[in-house]
Amino acid sequence: xxxxxxxxxxxxxxxxxxxxxxxxxxxxxxxxxxxxxxxxxxxxxxxxxxxxxxxxxxxxxxxxxxxxxxxxxxxxxxxxxxxxxxxxxxxxxxxxxxxxxxxxxxxxxxxxx
Amino acid sequence: xxxxxxxxxxxxxxxxxxxxxxxxxxxxxxxxxxxxxxxxxxxxxxxxxxxxxxxxxxxxxxxxxxxxxxxxxxxxxxxxxxxxxxxxxxxxxxxxxxxxxxxxxxxxxxxx
Numbered sequence: 001x002x003x004x005x006x007x008x009x010x011x012x013x014x015x016x017x018x019x020x021x022x023x024x025x026x027x028x029x030x031x032x033x034x035x036x037x038x039x040x041x042x043x044x045x046x047x048x049x050x051x052x053x054x055x056x057x058x059x060x061x062x063x064x065x066x067x068x069x070x071x072x073x074x075x076x077x078x079x080x081x082x083x084x085x086x087x088x089x090x091x092x093x094x095x096x097x098x099x100x101x102x103x104x105x106x107x108x109x110x111x112x113x
Numbered sequence: 114x115x116x117x118x119x120x121x122x123x124x125x126x127x128x129x130x131x132x133x134x135x136x137x138x139x140x141x142x143x144x145x146x147x148x149x150x151x152x153x154x155x156x157x158x159x160x161x162x163x164x165x166x167x168x169x170x171x172x173x174x175x176x177x178x179x180x181x182x183x184x185x186x187x188x189x190x191x192x193x194x195x196x197x198x199x200x201x202x203x204x205x206x207x208x209x210x211x212x213x214x215x216x217x218x219x220x221x222x223x224x225x
Contacts, residue, residue, distance in 0.1 A: 033212055040217060090156055092156075100206075101159035
């Protein structure tokens with residue numbers, strides 16, 4: 001009963017380094033999302049994938065890229081990390097983009113120094 | 114655009130007190146409304162939802178009624194427990210939208 005699995009749970013990067021956050025779901029959901037959570041800002045959508053083979057920008061996409069590798073996996077890449085990208089990143093999935101609740105992963109806490 | 118406004122926290126209550134967390138929204142069309150809960154160190158979990166006006170969502174003693182006339186979806190619980198201490202997020206999904214819009218969250222601390 002894994003749900004949504006995110007790796008890694010914690011990461012420290014130096015400014016300018018790159019990394020990929022991994023996300024996989026085992027619920028046969030069509031839609032997947034990446035959010036970042038910052039104090040006092042709530043959750044902001046970075047990118048989403050409404051279905052396999054499609055990706056679209058959310059509210060705060062600058063500095064990020066995504067790949068919907070297959071129906072299960074949706075990765076988030078930081079090409080050149082900046083301190084402003086220090087945040088907690090959450091992946092989520094849902095059956096579709098309307099009226100469905102999301103299942104969230106447990107998050108990745110990223111610090112960029 | 115779509116947006117959600119929640120009351121500022123933190124909210125501190127004694128065990129068995131009555132809880133209300135206010136949530137109002139702005140949206141096009143007829144959105145679906147959600148409450149999520151986040152316990153320390155964890156991801157968000159769906160608490161309850163309502164998909165049309167006058168619907169009441171309920172779960173684990175929490176309730177919220179979709180009020181279209183006041184564009185509100187306030188979360189209530191009659192008697193809170195220490196284990197209810199968490200951050201609560203109100204969210205909406207407009208029928209013309211593509212993802213959930215979240216409020217900034219309200220931190221609740223329940224003391225014995």
